[in-house]
Amino acid sequence: MPKGLKRALSALLITLFLYSLIGFLILPGVALRIANQQLAQLATVPASLQRLQLNPFSLELSLWGLRIGEAGQEHLGFQRLYANLELDSLWSGALHLAQVELDGARTEVLFAKDGTLNLTQLFRLPESTAPNQDSASEPFPLRVDNIRLREKALHFQDLRPSEPVEFAYDALDLELRNLSTLAGDNAEMTLTARGPNGGHIDWQGQISLTPLTSSGSLKLTDGRLRAIWPYVRDAVPLALKEGLLDLSSDYRLDLSKGTDLQLSKIRLQLSPFAIDDPMGKPLVRLQSLEIDNSSLDLARQQVVIGQVRSQGLEAWAAREADGQLDWQKLFAKPDTAEREAPKTNEQPGESKPWQVLLQDVQLRDYKAHLADRVPQQEVAVEVGPLNLDLKNFDSLGDKPFELRLDSGLGRQGKFQAAGTVQLSPTSAQLKVATQDIDLRLAQAYLSPFIRLELRSGLLGSDLDVELKSTEPLALRVSGDARVDQLHTLDTLRERDFVRWKQVRVSGLDYRHGESLAIEHVELDQPYARFVINENLTTNASELIVPQPAPANEKQADDSKPLAIRIGGVAINNGSANFADFSLTPNFATAIQQMNGRIGVLDNQKPQAASVDIQGKVDRYAPMSIQGKLTPFDPLNSLDIATRFKNVELTTITPYSGKFAGYRIRKGRLNLDLHYRIEKGQLNAENKVLVENLQLGERVDSPDAVDLPIRLAVALLKDTQGRIAIELPVQGNLNNPEFSVMPIVWQTLRNLVLRAAQAPFKFIAGLVGGGSVDLSTVPFAAGSAQLEGDARQALDTLAKALQERPNLRLEVEGQSAQDADGPLLAEQRLQREFREGWYKVLQRRGDRVPASPDELTVDEDEQAALLEGIYRTRLKQQPPAEWAALDDDQRTQKMREAVLDSWAQSKLLLRQLAQQRAATIKDYLVEQGGLYDERVYLIDVNLSEPEADGRVLTALHLDSQ
Secondary structure, three states: OOHHHHHHHHHHHHHHHHHHHHHHHHHHHHHHHHHHHHHHHHEOOOEEEEEEEEEOOOOEEEEEEEEEEEOOEEEEEEEEEEEEEOOOHHHHOOEEEEEEEEEOOEEEEEEOOOOOEHHHHOEOOOOOOOOOOOOOOOOOOEEEEEEEEEEEEEEEEEOOOOOOEEEEEEEEEEEEEEEEOOOOOOEEEEEEEEOOOOOEEEEEEEEEEOOEEEEEEEEEEEEEHHHOHHHHHHHOOOEEEEEEEEEEEEEEEEOOOOOEEEEEEEEEEEEEEEEEOOOOOEEEEEEEEEEEEEEEEOOOOEEEEOEEEEEEEEEEEEEOOOOOEHHHHHHOOOHHHHHHOOOOOOOOOOOOOOEEEEEEEEEEEEEEEEEEOOOOOOEEEEEEEEEEEEEEEEOOOOOOEEEEEEEEEOOOEEEEEEEEEEOOOOEEEEEEEEEEEEHHHHHHHHOOOEOEEEEEEEEEEEEEEEEEEEOOEEEEEEEEEEEEEEEEEEOOOOEEEEEEEEEEEEEEEEEOOOEEEEOEEEEEOOEEEEEEOOOOOEHHHHHEOOOOOOOOOOOOOOOOOOEEEEOOEEEEEEEEEEEEOOOOOOEEEEEEEEEEEEOOEEOOOOOOEEEEEEEEEOOOEEEEEEEEEOOOOOOOEEEEEEEEEEEEHHHHHHHHHHHHOEEEEEEEEEEEEEEEEEOOEEEEEEEEEEEEEEEEEEOOOOOOOOOOHHHHHHHHEOOOOEEEEEEEEEEEOOOOOOOHHHHHHHHHHHHHHHHHHOHHHHHHHHOOOOOOOOOEEEEOOOOOOEOHHHHHHHHHHHHHHHHOOOEEEEEEEEEOHHHHHHHHHHHHHHHHHHHHHHHHHHHHOOOOOOOHHHOOOOHHHHHHHHHHHHHHHHOOOOOHHHHHOOHHHHHHHHHHHHHHHHHOOHHHHHHHHHHHHHHHHHHHHHOOOOOHHHEEEEEEEEOOOOOOOOEEEEEEEEEO
């Protein structure tokens, strides 16, 4: 072998040996030593590298046992790091690694309470003196064929939240193929992570470093929200009870020109999920939520949610006494935080809104527990089970979306809505149906305004709702509605106020601000109670709770009144109660079996509505209301006839006791009221017929009229026991001082007053007696014989009394001393002459008639008899001085003395008055045909004569 070749070969071998010695032994040892020195110098915690191995021929480098941190508490470390450098790195212009492997790596990521990250505190790095490089400079050229991280462990802990956040992955594997910093190169990436507490991550895709782009798919399985919930809890005070999340998505990220992120095939499943408020009160319970076939485009600011399926959500919410929602308070920021929050500089112009598309949403078996604590009595509402279908929803609102809602409300109520809705411009077309909605939910909101308790009431409806805009509001509601089993209670009296079995409203058509049209309203078994209290207030007025006057009263609304049209109203088997507690005894009556119809009611047309209603008063007395009226303008046109038949008068005993002073023992009432109004002019006819009225005992009442009521009743009652009264009323209803009822009452009172105060004129009018005064009978002075005009008056009186069989006549015989006394004295003197002369003739034995009245006594005999009469009547002798007089003078003196004595005789006057009364009774019985029991002779009296000298005998009427 040539010597030169040997030397070359020897040199090569020596070089190879030295290269191997340096590469295998010296360089790894030196590098290991330097590495540990640097770790000791720069690390703030114990740090070491156990072993370093280099293969200088294959250019493979292996590092073992890196430990940074205390033994057993290392922050960073790995078991083995392997790298394989390719020789083409010398000429390819890029560092080319064939293989990079990292085995058994462990990383501790720890955030302290003050926010310090442990990884930033592991080394004391010298300050860099190199000038800042241009951020746009090219990256270091690097190509790695394969990077593999196996069995990597990651432990994360964050002490900054109020509750520490901690989770770990003890099996994290990462593989990158063809990773490069060269432009246009893409790397294949696979990442899997498993932890002992769930939260498995699977990531596959491509990544390019220049420019930085990536695409692929990411999947999170069995993600437990409890691990990261403290971050949420510090933002909003919600306590997580349980929450398990599965998430998968394809993605595409491009950072070459800004941030371009696209997510597709997003699938999210949350099951189960439960959160409470800080006090442990439940807020949300969710069985499952699944979102599928969804996407997100960050550049377009668009989120498309293809399908949502959710089951069994249960939520709780309440409006607190201050008017705020409890959820609102949970998410509210403290005032200090609002003051300290930095104000962002708003740029001119409006930012592009995000668009959220919901293509297919199905929510099933949702429940909501709602409470309102603003009213004095808390309102609790149970909503559910609620099912919601939503299709093609666009948050931009320029396209309609489909909505279908089916929910329970309360214990038995149901609510359904289906149709299309558009947000901008706001419009909707919905079919809404309700069934058995409990109206008692409104009780707490009614109580501050009215003392009324809703005992029951169920709302049902089938409606079409059409909304065209909100400003101005263009809303139309049409369809049918009903309210079943409404029952309201007067809470002051604990009595029913208004109730009905059902009210049906059909053909409803409401146009907001324009019109309300109803084809037909039907009331089944309606009932109402009206009460007049002791202080003359009503039960309706006292139910209203007085409200404080508003500080600034609004001006009157000049808008066009709502057009209202009701095609007809039907009343089936209605009833009512009326009571008046201002009377003693209390008055109460009832109306039952009310049935009838009311015609078209229209406030835009003056057309009168027909009215035809029948019913019964106290079950047996029929009543009816018939005619026509314009309900929205009753003063324009009205023609109503109201009839009551056979109403028991004992019902109105309290009124008779108060205003007449007597109870009613028996009787029936018939009313025929006919009211006509034409352009404000009232023409009313009130016909009253009372049958078989009998008054009972007297009642002490300060309001009773001071009239002989029994007499008035007898005067008004005819031969059939009836009282017929007509009370016409006329007037101008446009006059505010005109009132119907006072006129009716005054007319009736005047009738009774006229009858009671002038009963003879009243009964004279019954038989055409005209102005004849039947209250007195004239007699000639000193006479008890009836003259012609007296007989005529008594004939008229007898005929009138025949028409009023309940009247009785009282005759008060009267005489007048001035007119009757002298004549009675002369008549008595003549009778004394005849009786004295009759005795003389008997003693002489002369023939005498059967009675002294048949005798005629001459003047001579009278003179002889006069002195005896004088002595007997005056019981004294004639005065002695009369002896000086002649016979004629003496006779004249005695005659005058006797006549004066008899002219003053009360007995003679009384006897004449009694004769006159007896004469009247005899004539009425014998000539007038009256029963003698109806004519009473009462005690006589003295009176004054009339101007013509005649004396009047007074007559009085009384009731039997």
